[in-house]
Amino acid sequence: MIVAERKPIDEIIGFVKNCKKILLVGCNECVTVCYAGGKKEVGVLASALKMAFMKEGKELEVEEVTLERQCDHEYLEEIRNIIDQYEAVISLACGVGVQFLAEKYLTTPVFPGLNTSFMGVTEESGVWSERCQGCGQCILGQTAGICPISRCAKRLLNGPCGGSTDGKCEINKELDCAWQLIIDRLKELGRLEDYEKLIPIKDWSTERAGGPRKIVREDLKS
């Protein structure tokens, strides 16, 4: 899932400080699960914004709506009939949702309510961590299911750097060294020989280096 967290309220207020009527749009997918942009957070933010405005002696009308997903046209269509009533939209989706919304409704300014952080997992209730960077060339098959690109601070592909101490990363002592994890795991699996196999120089063109990416499946395209 895409993990995000709410922007500081001041920053959000900054976007809409001159508005009188805004629309808050939540998303019932990833950001609901990571407790950043679901219906509940939309309500909390709406309440907080209203209070912040009232404190300044101003009034802010906030309409709340939570869409099933903000990364699909059809769901975004649901606000077509109402969007013109608002001076601004704050999207509580990930960056994808914010952009798609902004692309669709050109006349209304759209602002992000969240900082989109990473693609990750729920480690436990209230704790999320990164697992994937979408490099477009998955090597998890060789690395015992542990991704050195997302989990090694240096994105090293062939073993740890010299800074790996007691299984921890030199960047942050709290952080496990991804390569230590990979080696331990390979050992457990009896596949330590895979560690010997060199991973060739990675073609980063499938990641950001090749510019914005796109996938087309002809069989599905209309």
Add this chain to the structure above:
Amino acid sequence: MMVAFQKGADGVYVVGCLEGECHFLTGNLRAKKKVEYAKKLLDEIGVGGERLAMYNIAASDGPRFAEVAREMHEKIKAQGPNPIKGATLNKKAA
């Protein structure tokens, strides 16, 4: 809790059973965390997190309940009215 402040409450407090004595096991601990989160948010928007509080009182402890009510009353009185009300009022007065 947020709506209460938004509607103009000067203070809000939540009362739960003693920790470890919740009829619903951990409900009071969860409530406490929710209160903490909301306090931060109130600080962030300048309403003031100290206007919100959570107390744990034993079901049998009437005197403590009354004491807490007085304590909270004094605390909120000292802080004056909810700033969102004040601003609206000032505006109306002006």
Add this chain to the structure above:
Amino acid sequence: MTVTQETKTINLTIDGQQIKVIEGASVLEAAQQLRINIPTLCYHKALPSYGACRLCLVEVSQSGGRPSLQASCTYPAQEGLIVKTDTEQVIKTRRIMAELLLARCPDSDEVKRIAKELGVEKIRIKPKHKDCLLCGLCVRMCHDRMGRGAIGFAYRGSNREVQPAFDIQSDVCQTCGACFSICPTQAIKFEKITKNKPRPILSEYDSGLRERPVAYIPYPQAVPKLAIIDEEHCVSLQTGECKVCQEFCEAGAINFDQKEEILKLDVGSVILASGFKPYDPAINDTYQYSRFSNVVTSLEFERILSASGPYQGHLLRPSDEKEPKTIAWIQCVGSRNTHVADKGYCSGVCCTYAIKQAMVAKEHSDTPLDTAIFYIDIRTYGKDFEKFYNRAKDDVGVRFVKSRINNILPGDEEGDLKIRYTNEAGRIAQEEFDIVVLSVGLDIPQESMDLAQKMGVELNNYNFVSTKTFEPVRTTKDGIYICGAFQGPKDIPETVMQASASAAASSSLLSSQRHTLTKEREYPDEIDIAGQEPRIGVFVCHCGINIGGVVNVPEVTDYASRLPNVLVADNNLFTCSQDTQDKIKERIEEFKLNRVVVASCSARTHEPLFQDTIRDAGLNPYLFSMANIRDQDSWVHQSDKEGATEKAKDLVRMAVANAAESSPLYRTKLPVIKRALIIGGGIAGMTAALNIAGQGFEVVLVEIEKELGGMGRKIHTTLQGDNIQNYLADLIEKVTQNEKIEVLTETIVVDFSGTKGNFKTALTVGPAMYHREVNHGALIIATGALEYKPKEYLYGESDAVKTQVELEDILSREESRIKEWKNVVMIQCVGSRNQENPNCSRVCCQQAIKNAIAIKEINPDINIFILYRDIRTYSFLEDFYRKAREMGIHFLRYREDEEPTVEQEEAKIQVTFKDLTLGREIKMSPDQLILSAGVVAGDTQELASILKVPLTSERFFLEAHVKLRPVDTQSDGIFICGMAHSPRLIDETISQALAASSRACTLISQDAIEVGGVVAKVDPDLCAACLICVRACPYEVPFINEDGVSEIDISKCHGCGVCASECPAKAITLSHFEDTQILAQIDALLEAG
């Protein structure tokens, strides 16, 4: 009036309105049917019309005919008649009539009222100032309805008068008072009519402090709340005349032919619960109760304090209805006194009720009130009662004077009373009081004694039902059980416990017949309210003076009636009374209500009652909302009446907002596991186990120690002399041999889950500590308590210092040692009634006296000194206190703030204390010092936290309601008994154990219980399947189903709402506590501010 086919009807027009009446009706009656107001004076529904006062004049005409003025009471309705009641002519003439009447009786309030209503203020002729209007109501009533004719009209014209024949006191008069009550001008003088002295009928409920009518409702909360007719005073039932009430009862409910019926019932068991009567102080009138009207019994004073009492809750004294400034209570009236009426026992409840009355009186009094309680010993031995006593003494300022009062003298001022007494210093003092309350004891009425005799049930020497220590609810006759005060003086919680206990004993006997006479309660079909706008009815309760004395209830009611969606608002003296339930149902029907709000007391105690009421009227019970304007308002804001009224409005407004958002909910059935788990294998646990098994259910009995028996193993005899060890051995034998009981020793509870009817308890069993899970429907906590281990008085340092329990061991094994002792000192209240443990341990006084008597019997020459604060030998135990004193055991009182001290003086110990009679220090060197160590709770905290059952501040388990639910806990299906609840004697422990068993069996004897209602529900369209609810639920109920959304099993859901509060998609709501409901309440609360 019912119009049927057979009766001939007549049509007429009154003030333009058509009306159909039966032939023979008067124009007045026709107008009354149309609710047209016509003034009357001489008219009475129960009497033939007379046409004397002419106030009821109306204009009548046949169509086209000439109108004429006629008295409507005598003018018959005729076909096509046109009646006008408000023409200028009619009004003008009525005014003249009223003026004439006013001229005759210008002093009569009723005549003045009517005249004023008609706009007559001036009298243009000379007023005659007569009492009697000559309306004839009295004469007609006496003759026509009472069949007497004791009075009639004498003389003619302006000399006309009402008199008995020849103006001589009549022999015919039956002093029924009908003439008096019907006379509009209070002109009837009984002494002119009869030689008899009329006497009022005094209200039994108000202890004779006020009058009551012949037809009456005994008291506001009577069940059923129906009027009864006092046969002895009813003219109709005595002579066959009168029957006036029948004319007025629109329901036609009065039936004079009702006779006492004798019913024969075949029953397998009988429970005696006939209670007590208050001791009548007039019998041996020590305190001149019959002479001084300001000497009242405690029950009379209770009525004086009551909102529904003679002074509507204002604190007034009877003689002159003056507000008292000083009130005294005299304790032990008809108790603890073998010289007067042989009441040698202690009534057990009077100390606590006197303290309560003194505190309430102080609260009720607008000016500072001095209250003094004259006592011998203060006996607040019940659970947490000592704290109440301390509060009265230290915080509220009730005075406690230790002195037995011998008589009451008249005071210097009229109505005042003087008490002379010997104070603790031995000097004579005297004080004057406005009211003296006699704290009368509990007595057994003659009827109860007769009943017992008829049934062959033996009574004890005080005429209470005789029972044995180990069988406290069993009478001497098999199958007949006893509970309540007829068994012995006791307070409400003990009475309620014993009631359940007798039910348990009886149920055990009759278990094979269980449910054979059960009828299902039937409710009407539920009204479908889908799509309806909220139509709310609000009922605001006075709760006597509880709410009404502080909150302005009519104002709140009026306020409520103007709230959105509210169609009707009413207020009631007691909303929980039966007639109010009927009224609520009527209102639901009348106004087609679809929501009901009651503003009264706690939803915890009363919501089920009101839910049942609306269900009976076809509404779903969840369409009911409650505002607690008593516990949360009037009780806590007594000094701020206006503020309390405003708060009541806030609370009502919130409840109305909540009701508007509420929706119907439904419950489903869940099977009950017919097994009980009991924690604690002492006397309480074993007694409960045996009874549950006897009622036919399985029991798992868990004991932490190796052996069963608990505290009972250390105590050898009771004060009454019963052998506890023999009893215990027998009990253990019965428990271990019973095939329905499984005993698990050396076992502890490690986990607990589930809901009533379906609990699961995890245990670690035996020395091997294997894990075991038990499924059960009910749980009983019987974990007992411990003897306090003294830290004071050299305990543990000197061999010469022992506790009472240790002394018992010596008594049972080393008699020879006792023979060597010459002096023994016992100190009471060690580890009780102090800062650390404010409560009375209840058992130590009995223990001390029991052991002192035992020592004295072994060694008659010994000196025993018992140093005490109050001796608390309540009920029949008082006999043993008396016996101990007669045996020469010395009781010496010490003050709380002057505790004895103990020092080691070479080989011996020295006890120093201040004797209050001598007023000086006394030193003694006893051979043995015995400490009456109190009772402290066991190590209950961990168990309480596993079971989620709250504890008191002294770590005893907390009951659901101190008085009314003494063995229930706040968690349904979990019960408490024995010392785990509070310190108590063995017979009380056994009673309570039986009570807990009774409560548990009430649950597990059902095949299924209803679940659902207040549970969480998932809206699958909103659910993001995020798993947050799955992780958050403390009971692990939600799961992601085949459709990929969260699902909650309502039978497992506890309705705690954690999932609803955590759900980030707001897909989960907690029924009955939905966001819309809560937000509506917040809105309602804050809209005013």
